[in-house]
Structure formats: structure tokens, C-alpha cells
Amino acid sequence: MKKGICIALTVVVATISFAVFSVETHAETHVVKMLNKDPDNKKKRNVFIPSVLKIKPGDTVHFVAVNKGHNTQSIKGMIPKGAKTWRSKFSKDFKITFDKPGVYGYRCAPHYVLGMVGLIVVEGENWKANMAAAKKVKQHGRAKKIFNALWRELDKAK
Ligand SMILES: [Cu+2]
Incomplete structure (x- = not known):
């Protein structure tokens, strides 16, 4: 009887460990820094790294709001159909989880015209579906x- 409980317990522990491990390896968190200057090229100001x-x-x-005065927000027409738009507060860190494959173009509101923009690609089935439309946005x-x-x-990264 005791041996049976021991085996059952082992199975339960193993299952939980496997589940926790699977979740950890499945979803990742990636950091994009919001910066006043590119540390590798001081001439580049107001950047998302990596862009x-x-x-x-x-x-x-x-x-991550390394420097103040920036934000991140999706650009109209540059996200997949049905994907959620986003808009963060200035000078604040912001986290967002992406589920829908596709291309996502985003910007910093005050520095957009200065070129503070970025691209996120969520890989998966048919992720290129909205790329042509995103490229066409003026x-x-x-x-x-x-x-x-x-x-x-x-x-190049493909
Ligand atoms: Cu900015």
C-alpha cells in the first residue's frame, strides 16, 4: 500500500514538474529598450533596441523605459487583422503578449517623425499575410x- 502511494506521488510530482517546465520553455519574454541614444551608434537618437x-x-x-519621454503604440494598418492595438503611457515600462502571427509596426508617439519606430514579427502560420499591407502604409x-x-x-533575417 505504501509503495503504491509512493509511486502515485512520484507520478504526480513528475507531471507537475513537466508541466511547469513546458510552460517555462514555451513562452519567452523579450526586452525592447526605449532609448535616447543607440549605445552602439551615438548618432542614432530616439531608438527602440532591437528595432x-x-x-x-x-x-x-x-x-523597458530606460530613458524618459518615450512610449510604444501600434500603427494603424500595420498589425494583422483582428490583432489588438496597444498604446503605452509615456516614460513607463509596458508588457504585451502576442498571440496572432503576423507583422506588427509600432512607434513612439513624440519621436515618430524622428524615426523612432520598430517591427515585431510573430512567427507562425501565414505570418507574412499582412506584410504587403503594412509596407503600403504611408x-x-x-x-x-x-x-x-x-x-x-x-x-535579411529570413
Ligand atoms: Cu521616443
């Missing part, structure tokens, strides 16, 4: 130039 990020469905992006100021560079970087 191109590939993640898996269920992963979380943690936007950009202004320096954001246009930066997005062109980010699209090229994304193409």
Missing part, C-alpha cells in the same frame, strides 16, 4: 527612411 524582433506566438515583449518624416531599413533587415 526588429522575431518572436513566437504566446511570447511577451517587455518595453510613413512621414524620418520614419519612412527607418521603416525602409527595417524591412530590409527583416528580409
Whole structure:
């Protein structure tokens, strides 16, 4: 009888450990820093680092307000159909979990025209479905130039 309980307990513990381990390895958290200057290139001001990020469905992006005065918000027309928009408060950290595969373009509201923009790709089935539409969104100021560079970087990463 005691042996039976012991085996049962072992099975329960093993199952729980496996479940916890699976969850931990499944979903990841990625950090994107909101910065006044790129530490690798001081000429680049007002940046998200990394500005191109590939993640898996269920992963979380943690936007870290290293410097004040920035925020992150999705750009109209640059997220997959049915995906949730976001808009963070200025100078605050912000966490968001992505479930829908696709391309997500975002910006910092006050520094958009200065080119403070970024791309997140959520990999998975048909993730390129909204890419052409996202590329077609009209950009202004320096954001246009930066997005062109980010699209090229994304193409290289494939
Ligand atoms: Cu900014």
C-alpha cells in the first residue's frame, strides 16, 4: 500500500514538474529598450533596441523605459487583422503578449517623425499575410527612411 502511494506521488510530482517546465520553455519574454541614444551608434537618437524582433506566438515583449519621454503604440494598418492595438503611457515600462502571427509596426508617439519606430514579427502560420499591407502604409518624416531599413533587415533575417 505504501509503495503504491509512493509511486502515485512520484507520478504526480513528475507531471507537475513537466508541466511547469513546458510552460517555462514555451513562452519567452523579450526586452525592447526605449532609448535616447543607440549605445552602439551615438548618432542614432530616439531608438527602440532591437528595432526588429522575431518572436513566437504566446511570447511577451517587455518595453523597458530606460530613458524618459518615450512610449510604444501600434500603427494603424500595420498589425494583422483582428490583432489588438496597444498604446503605452509615456516614460513607463509596458508588457504585451502576442498571440496572432503576423507583422506588427509600432512607434513612439513624440519621436515618430524622428524615426523612432520598430517591427515585431510573430512567427507562425501565414505570418507574412499582412506584410504587403503594412509596407503600403504611408510613413512621414524620418520614419519612412527607418521603416525602409527595417524591412530590409527583416528580409535579411529570413
Ligand atoms: Cu521616443
